[in-house]
Amino acid sequence: MKSTLYLKFVIVYIIFGFLSIFTVATLGSGLVSAPLIRNVSSSVYREANMVATNYLPQFFSEQISLNDVRTQLTGIEIHLNAAVWFVDRDGVMITSAQSDNFSPAPHKITDFNPAEIGSSRYMTGDYHGYFSEDVITVLAPVVYDYSSKGYLLIHKSMNDITQIQDILMHSAYISLVVIYLLSFMILLAFRFFVYRPLSKITEAAKQYASGNLEYEIPVNTEDEMGYLSASLNYMSSQLRDMEDYQKKFVANVSHDFRSPLTSIKGYVEAMADGTIPPEMQEKYLKIILFETERLTDLTHDLLTLNEFDTKNLLLDKSAFDIHEIIKNVAASFEGICTQKKISFELIFATKHLEVIADKRKIQQVLYNLLDNAIKFSDSESDITIETTNRGDKVYISVKDYGIGIPRNALNKIWERFYKTDLSRGKDKKGTGLGLAIVKEAIQAHGENINVVSTEGVGTEFIFSLPKV
Known part of the structure; x- marks a missing residue:
């Protein structure tokens, strides 16, 4: 057990840790990078579009000066930490604002094509080679008098995205390690609640x-x-x-x-x-x-x-008259009953009463019960055999007025070879198997047998059989 089940569980736990770290390391960057770029570019585009729509058209209507535009672009550059270019429709630079971290803005953008960004609203790369590092570029048209008079371009360094990505990945690694350490409690729980009890079992x-x-x-x-x-x-x-x-x-x-x-x-x-x-x-x-x-x-x-x-x-069940069987079994004891002057009192519910059972087994049950009753009855006494019809059951009672069974022996009389001291001393011919056979036979029919006995008063056995 120590070298197999628990060791396997520990190995699986360690492998799970390595696979988790490997998965986060290989897939984490890719899973984080794309959504992060889309989120940043969307934010920058909203900023560019707001300025291009609400502010810059005033330059073409001569409501604001070039210095005003330059001041506005400088504010955007500081706010976004990006290079901001304002060009006309041909790509000629009107004004720009960028920190020293970016290359100087060109006088004209070579092969300028506003449609190259497409429907994604942003593009990544060095933008026609004007930057020494990859940037995210967004472009917003400046519309005046129902036509595009110019364009606002904002270039944000990919290094900013990388820094945010590194922070997120660092947090992911820390969270993974914490979760992995907390999951160690599962290993401990397995040891205490499963492995130890299983070892004892x-x-x-x-x-x-x-x-x-x-x-x-x-x-x-x-x-x-x-x-x-x-x-x-x-x-x-x-x-x-x-x-x-x-x-x-x-x-x-x-x-x-x-x-x-x-x-x-x-x-x-x-x-x-x-x-x-x-x-x-x-x-x-x-x-x-x-x-x-x-x-x-x-x-x-x-x-x-x-x-x-x-x-x-296999029980050979058939329909038969239980009263006829009782009479025949009682008649078989005529000799010994005559010697002991014991008489049978038959109390039948009806003249005829048919049951469904194994006839031979029920004969043996009645024989054993009557044999016991005779053994433990005094001379010149009676034994009562009574049938009762209740619903779909027939109840048969065998009652004697003999010495009775001790209270502490009532639960033991069904055991094989069990004999009370009175039985062994009074009748040495008994095998101690009679009542065990009676109980097995009745239970084989799916029925029950009960006993009521009082010492010095007598004993009554009652069992049931299914009625036709």
């Missing part, structure tokens, strides 16, 4: 790549960098939680597989070496069968959850 990425998910990015600004840092910090915390969850998941799976396998292995070895006599083997074979069923259930549940985890689960 890059360091965090390296730490995460090396497996250090405990690293936290120390950027807390209220901008995009702060948002990115907060997102990465949140990502790392989620990855840590996922890593912890994976470790816990593997530990739980290992524990739940090891326990029945250990029992099966122990009983089989005892029967093989004669520790368990033949007349008692039937009892232990039933225990082995029970443990085998536990392994089968656990494997089935894991495969079911894997279907949801792939995110490519």
Whole structure:
């Protein structure tokens, strides 16, 4: 990072400075010179035209003398710092006024042509070689009695223009340097607000790549960098939680597989070496069968959850009567309900109520909820299954009056392999995956499931399905 991004930005900044100076130096003079010449020549022409129009015609009407004209021209020469010539229509010099900086005025302008200036009203150069330096020449006709009797020419040295141009360029260079130095603040801002946070984010990425998910990015600004840092910090915390969850998941799976396998292995070895006599083997074979069923259930549940985890689960949705499904699932528990003297109370909104869902998945949801309700219900109790029809939704409730769920466990019951202490002690056959499967199945349908429970009172699960 130090040798690439920031260095590149500094190099670009330096190149920008050189290009700016080079551009001003090469283009500045040309861009300033032409407008300046036009502005000065226009100002001089206005002065010449005013005198030629309002004052000099009086010379030809003999209202003023030649000395008066010479005095007027001298004032113009001092005011404009220019050479002022007053000639007749043939270019013969009538009078002039110029400082010692200019060459003396000729007696007659050779090849005098008033039209050579053209429509631009001025021309530049040495004016027929009469000046040793370039001048701006403007010409204004002196009209008397409806004809041009003479012309007023004013020649202003280009050195005056050059001096003004140098002053302007000097100011431009100073302004450029000041702007360039002030723009250094952009470089500093980039370093403090972009480069430093980006360096910390890059360091965090390296730490995460090396497996250090405990690293936290120390950027807390209220901008995009702060948002990115907060997102990465949140990502790392989620990855840590996922890593912890994976470790816990593997530990739980290992524990739940090891326990029945250990029992099966122990009983089989005892029967093989004669520790368990033949007349008692039937009892232990039933225990082995029970443990085998536990392994089968656990494997089935894991495969079911894997279907949801792939995110490519295709639901086989169809319309069916939810009441019929509830009756069939409840009937499958007749044996255990008879043993525990538990009865089902079915409260249906209507005789028939059709929903659109994956029939097999909803059967599994109802089976897992009823299985849980039976496990945590006392003998000689009731379990209520109720449906409610609201708008375009059907709500199904499974309510038991058993031991309930502790308040601090309500948010954890959806976690895989989570079992409350009461569950693990009361029923060792549970895999801890039933409610996780229920939630995944309902959410796969785009619906929600909620739980309300009070210890010692009972538990109620309510989920929704779309109505036909």
